[in-house]
Amino acid sequence: MKREDAEKIYDLGKDAVVDLILQLVDRIEKLEAQLKKDSHNSSKPPSSDGLRKKPKTGSSRRQTGKKTGGQEGHKGKTLEMSESPDKIIRLSSNKCACCGKSLKGCASKGIDRRQVFEIPEIELEVTEYQSEINDCPHCGHENKGEFPENVTKRTQYGNYLHSLAVYFRNYELIPTERTSEIFEDIFGVRLSEGTIVNSTKRCAAKLSGFKNWAKEQILDSEVAYFDETGININGKLHWMHNASTPFVTSYNVHKKRGGEAFNEIGILPEYRGKAMHDHWVPYLRYECEHLLCNAHHIRELIFAFEEEKQPWAKKMIELLCEAKKHKEEAAAKGENLKSETIKLYETRYKRILTQGFRNNPPPVPDVELKRGRKKKGKILSLLERLRDYQTETLAFMYGADIPFDNNLAERDIRMVKVQQKISGLFRSFSGAEEFCLIRSFLSTARKQGYNIIDAIHAILNGEDICLDFSVKIAEKLQNIFNCGRNEKH
Numbered sequence: 001m002k003r004e005d006a007e008k009i010y011d012l013g014k015d016a017v018v019d020l021i022l023q024l025v026d027r028i029e030k031l032e033a034q035l036k037k038d039s040h041n042s043s044k045p046p047s048s049d050g051l052r053k054k055p056k057t058g059s060s061r062r063q064t065g066k067k068t069g070g071q072e073g074h075k076g077k078t079l080e081m082s083e084s085p086d087k088i089i090r091l092s093s094n095k096c097a098c099c100g101k102s103l104k105g106c107a108s109k110g111i112d113r114r115q116v117f118e119i120p121e122i123e124l125e126v127t128e129y130q131s132e133i134n135d136c137p138h139c140g141h142e143n144k145g146e147f148p149e150n151v152t153k154r155t156q157y158g159n160y161l162h163s164l165a166v167y168f169r170n171y172e173l174i175p176t177e178r179t180s181e182i183f184e185d186i187f188g189v190r191l192s193e194g195t196i197v198n199s200t201k202r203c204a205a206k207l208s209g210f211k212n213w214a215k216e217q218i219l220d221s222e223v224a225y226f227d228e229t230g231i232n233i234n235g236k237l238h239w240m241h242n243a244s245t246p247f248v249t250s251y252n253v254h255k256k257r258g259g260e261a262f263n264e265i266g267i268l269p270e271y272r273g274k275a276m277h278d279h280w281v282p283y284l285r286y287e288c289e290h291l292l293c294n295a296h297h298i299r300e301l302i303f304a305f306e307e308e309k310q311p312w313a314k315k316m317i318e319l320l321c322e323a324k325k326h327k328e329e330a331a332a333k334g335e336n337l338k339s340e341t342i343k344l345y346e347t348r349y350k351r352i353l354t355q356g357f358r359n360n361p362p363p364v365p366d367v368e369l370k371r372g373r374k375k376k377g378k379i380l381s382l383l384e385r386l387r388d389y390q391t392e393t394l395a396f397m398y399g400a401d402i403p404f405d406n407n408l409a410e411r412d413i414r415m416v417k418v419q420q421k422i423s424g425l426f427r428s429f430s431g432a433e434e435f436c437l438i439r440s441f442l443s444t445a446r447k448q449g450y451n452i453i454d455a456i457h458a459i460l461n462g463e464d465i466c467l468d469f470s471v472k473i474a475e476k477l478q479n480i481f482n483c484g485r486n487e488k489h
Helices: 003-011 014-036 159-171 176-187 193-206 210-219 259-265 281-285 294-306 311-332 339-359 378-388 407-423 429-447 452-461 471-476
Strands: 133-135 142-144 223-233 236-244 249-254 274-277 289-292
Touching: 003 014, 159 176, 159 193, 159 429, 159 452, 176 193, 193 429, 193 452, 210 236, 210 249, 210 429, 223 407, 223 429, 236 259, 236 407, 236 429, 249 259, 249 407, 249 429, 259 281, 274 407, 289 294, 294 311, 294 378, 311 339, 339 378, 407 429, 429 452
Parallel strands: 223 274, 274 289
Antiparallel strands: 133 142, 223 236, 236 249
């Protein structure tokens, strides 16, 4: 704003000046609030915190008086000796270390064992298939020995090598050029970018039935977790949508974030279980039972207490953490929280909200200046959400299967952000779709305890993979992806 603009506003009178001042104060307060937000008191990622000094926060863990580190009796993760070593090297003494006399012919009275675990030198193995050609002595027909079904070219890479390319690129999220360098350094062969891309495309094609299978598994689940994040596809904003359970992951990419995307993906419109999410309004439009993420609530409450000096917020944090601990202790015993315990927490919850509303009354219209109703602000909005969605917020107390937060979905979607951080963007929508499909499969395999590379290898070796997958794949993965809706994990 220039000086002449300010003078024009001044000439308009007192009301115009006051309006401008209030607008500027409101703007300053919003900017100051943004500066105060970081990963510990908002949904901002830790990577956005920068180098500024983080506030000191007390640990939520109770002091036990024990030293840090492993405790006495704790079983460690050190190497254990193998009872069947691949190689044995026998060492003997030729002469006595004391007197120097020869020990030749002396019987051994025992051995002292030490083992070294090492990776053998890796070499690329080339297998040549030779098809013999024979003329039938009876009819003269020329006959050739049949090549294996997966041997289709004069020279080609094997499926295990392709599996590693898919693993490095889509699970470890290593860029194409660096993946090529890894192969050159470890195996002595430098894969072209086209080969790595084709490995990914081939794997995605083999997984054509997985998307619908994952959808049906999620629809059958009692609790599902939902989240979404923005991704860059060729310079334009798109959205990666995640639906997860402890056993299945489903990623889908769409140009939209909200209802249009949810409807086309087709999970939320059909889902009738308990949906955990972060209270984004479009989720609430669907008919399932809703659960709100308390990790989000706690971050907002931390900001309210630390930056807005709201004492009720600290009490609410303590209540949520205490109830969570109490529920986990009961679950460890195979029990649910008792009804009287739940009622006590609900009473405390309402009492804290009453204090919060008392300290933050709704804004009223300024009659004198005729400026209408003021905005509620973030604190009052948070209070109203906690009041209006009490059941959804405290749902974790009501059943052993109901989670406290949406961390499972956030962990699943975090790797997508890592991919973005490394590679920056997807070059095409189809490339993003292939990544979603393969990553969904790999995340699911990991959740169910399967070796990722073996799972990829099995997929690449499979035939006729469709909705029920091939028998060969199902057997190798021990029926990990049986697409029958009657079988649940």
